[in-house]
Amino acid sequence: MAGKDGKEVAACLKVTHLNKAFTGLEVIKDWHMQVENGARVVLLGPSGAGKTTFLRMIAGLDSPDSGEIQVGTDKVAFVFQEPRLIPWRSVRDNLLFVNPRAEVETILAQLRLEGFADYYPAQLSGGMQQRVNLARALAVEPDLLIMDEAFSSLDLPVRMNIMEDLLQQWERKHFTIVSVTHDLKEALFLATRILLLSGRPAQIVEDIAIDQHPGSDWTDLPRLQQEAWLLKKLLAADHPE
Amino acid sequence: MKSLGRFLGGVLLFFLIWHLAAMLLQTSIILPAPYQVLKVLAELLRDPLTGVAALQTVWKVFLALALVLALGLFLGIGLGTSPALYEMMRPLIMVIQAVPVVSWLSLVIFAWGIGWRGPVFIAFMSLLPIALLTTVSGVKNLDRKLLEVARVYRVPRRQVIKDIYLGALVPFMFAVVDVSIGQAWKVILVAEYLCGNSGLGVEILSARFDFDIPRVYAFTLLAVTLGILTERGIKRWLERTAKKWQPA
Numbered sequence: 001m002a003g004k005d006g007k008e009v010a011a012c013l014k015v016t017h018l019n020k021a022f023t024g025l026e027v028i029k030d031w032h033m034q035v036e037n038g039a040r041v042v043l044l045g046p047s048g049a050g051k052t053t054f055l056r057m058i059a060g061l062d063s064p065d066s067g068e069i070q071v072g073t074d075k076v077a078f079v080f081q082e083p084r085l086i087p088w089r090s091v092r093d094n095l096l097f098v099n100p101r102a103e104v105e106t107i108l109a110q111l112r113l114e115g116f117a118d119y120y121p122a123q124l125s126g127g128m129q130q131r132v133n134l135a136r137a138l139a140v141e142p143d144l145l146i147m148d149e150a151f152s153s154l155d156l157p158v159r160m161n162i163m164e165d166l167l168q169q170w171e172r173k174h175f176t177i178v179s180v181t182h183d184l185k186e187a188l189f190l191a192t193r194i195l196l197l198s199g200r201p202a203q204i205v206e207d208i209a210i211d212q213h214p215g216s217d218w219t220d221l222p223r224l225q226q227e228a229w230l231l232k233k234l235l236a237a238d239h240p241e
Numbered sequence: 242m243k244s245l246g247r248f249l250g251g252v253l254l255f256f257l258i259w260h261l262a263a264m265l266l267q268t269s270i271i272l273p274a275p276y277q278v279l280k281v282l283a284e285l286l287r288d289p290l291t292g293v294a295a296l297q298t299v300w301k302v303f304l305a306l307a308l309v310l311a312l313g314l315f316l317g318i319g320l321g322t323s324p325a326l327y328e329m330m331r332p333l334i335m336v337i338q339a340v341p342v343v344s345w346l347s348l349v350i351f352a353w354g355i356g357w358r359g360p361v362f363i364a365f366m367s368l369l370p371i372a373l374l375t376t377v378s379g380v381k382n383l384d385r386k387l388l389e390v391a392r393v394y395r396v397p398r399r400q401v402i403k404d405i406y407l408g409a410l411v412p413f414m415f416a417v418v419d420v421s422i423g424q425a426w427k428v429i430l431v432a433e434y435l436c437g438n439s440g441l442g443v444e445i446l447s448a449r450f451d452f453d454i455p456r457v458y459a460f461t462l463l464a465v466t467l468g469i470l471t472e473r474g475i476k477r478w479l480e481r482t483a484k485k486w487q488p489a
Contacts, residue, residue, distance in 0.1 A: 042483060059392075059393045060392070060393070061389055061392060061393065070286060074395075077393075077394070078390075078391070078394075079395045080386070082386070082387075084386050084387060084390050084403060086404060087408075088408040088409075089404060089408065093404070097391075097394075097396060097400070097404055098390075098394035099394075099398060113437065140394060231329065
């Protein structure tokens with residue numbers, strides 16, 4: 001797969017020696033990672049751990065101070081934390097804005113938004129606006145879907161609902177997902193792999209493959225115990241001994 | 242309904258004050274009584290030439306506004322997206338803003354003589370700075386987050402201008418129309434009076450030459466009424482258009 005700079009990359013995303021600081025404040029310190037095609041990677045860390053900054057750098061909205069980010073595709077979509085829909089355009093036009101050939105009705109139906117194509121964002125609830133945000137991302141048929149705490153503002157049932165729909169789409173198309181969150185439930189629900197981040201300056205302190213966790217009984221553990229285990233790891237990462 | 246009642250009450254109050262002032266002054270050369278003026282106005286309205294004169298003024302007002310909006314938007318987006326260019330052009334905009342109508346008048350009489358182009362040009366030059374500065378301020382206040390969406394999805398520049406810039410600038414254009422329409426009427430009438438060959442301004446001039454003061458007032462009343470009607474009509478249309486974008 002050819003990267004933005006023309007180099008061959010084996011994975012959908014490859015990060016090497018990544019560093020970023022804001023006015024002297026070190027935010028990201030020496031990150032390395034490789035994300036395979038079709039993986040669902042969640043970066044889990046405390047606030048201020050550079051999660052959003054990292055996603056913005058993948059999307060080309062910010063540049064690293066040093067290091068390299070290789071994105072193996074041009075078809076990148078970003079589900080922002082807030083919907084960022086064009087208020088004066090209908091749901092249909094918001095999707096057509098990013099892809100004039102998008103199959104609007106099909107995408108909306110897949111995300112339980114049938115009949116809302118001609119609505120304006122202000123006429124929709126917060127949850128529905130966020131669904132449209134996701135629909136817009138899927139309208140470009142992405143190879144890489146970036147999500148920045150995309151569902152954090154929604155209440156739990158709505159959040160789970162949207163994530164279920166997202167996973168259904170993933171089952172069909174197997175795009176790569178790179179998502180950040182500080183929510184354990186969301187991370188466990190969505191990820192095939194979780195990268196734990198330390199506090200500032202953030203470093204990747206643990207790389208947990210959820211579906212191949214050592215101890216094999218991991219997937220059988222009750223969800224609450226998984227969360228407790230993850231929380232312990234997160235606290236240890238944020239406050240190392 | 243309530244606001245219409247208050248509006249009509251205001252109109253009645255205006256006529257009452259006018260009537261009292263005319264009674265006090267007792268000179269129809271300076272201030273004729275309202276009933277005299279309304280009588281002349283009724284006669285004028287029966288004359289098809291009055292309608293022609295009114296239409297000639299109305300189309301000039303709309304042409305000037307359309308030109309101001311089109312060019313103000315086009316140049317304003319350019320200046321708003323380029324701070325360096327804006328700093329360079331700002332003195333010129335301020336000069337245009339400060340030039341008095343009479344100076345434009347001399348210029349257009351030399352350039353085109355008497356005709357429709359002078360009034361339209363003068364109104365255009367008087368209103369352009371407002372449209373430009375308002376558009377620039379609209380571009381500067383544009384939601385950067387929407388532009389980031391366009392960047393992430395690699396939306397072509399032309400589409401970004403059409404879907405984001407123009408959409409975001411619509412409320413600012415509403416404000417320009419709101420502020421400009423009254424001024425456009427005034428400037429066009431003055432310019433017609435001084436360098437026009439048709440329209441209500443010319444009719445006022447001709448009435449003045451005849452020392453027919455009630456006719457001067459009648460044409461003025463007609464111009465004011467048309468000005469108010471067009472202003473209210475456009476405002477209502479703009480409000481209705483903008484309503485669906487407002488949060489529920």
